[in-house]
Amino acid sequence: MSTVDILDGDLYLGVENNFNLFTVQKNSEGAAKEERGRREVLGEYHLGEFFNQFRHGSLVMQLTDSDGGQISTAIFGTVNAINNRKRG
Template sequence: MLSSVEILDDYTFLGAANNSNITSLQNNEGVYTMGKLDVVGKYHLGEFINKFQHGSLVPYSDACRIPTVTFGSAGGVIGIIASLPREQIEFLEKLETSTTAMIDGVGDL
């Protein structure tokens, strides 16, 4: 059961379920059937999110124009979901891969 929903744009939606998962859904533009959304992302947060809100925790700045959605949970957690540019995502993926190759995870994970 969904506990909170936010519309990101005309085709993309964000939902939080009572099982502590966040799911992003997208309308398939090639399909003309109403009510069919494709799951494009899943994340287990471990918190019961009860509120999404467009915006940021800091005042608006020209230096950072990344679209963000702030969320709050029943346990008091406050977080941000941000839409990053493709080049920044690629950089962070390379950083993650390099870090994983050099540092052993806890419990051999």
């Protein structure tokens, strides 16, 4: 793991060193303590860059809907190596 973020009490966002982003959800309604401790994978994404930070927020304005709740959002930062060699 390189970084992890808690979106809410049961939903987690994580990144590991192979440039993969994933979301997992806690099984809060499991009968046994062992079941409640497990995380179910909801999504996996390979983005090809090393993630080093999450921040709660959005780059666009969030409109609140009177019928639905607020959706948790996060912004992530990556390390991108740029070659700055002088030419000529």
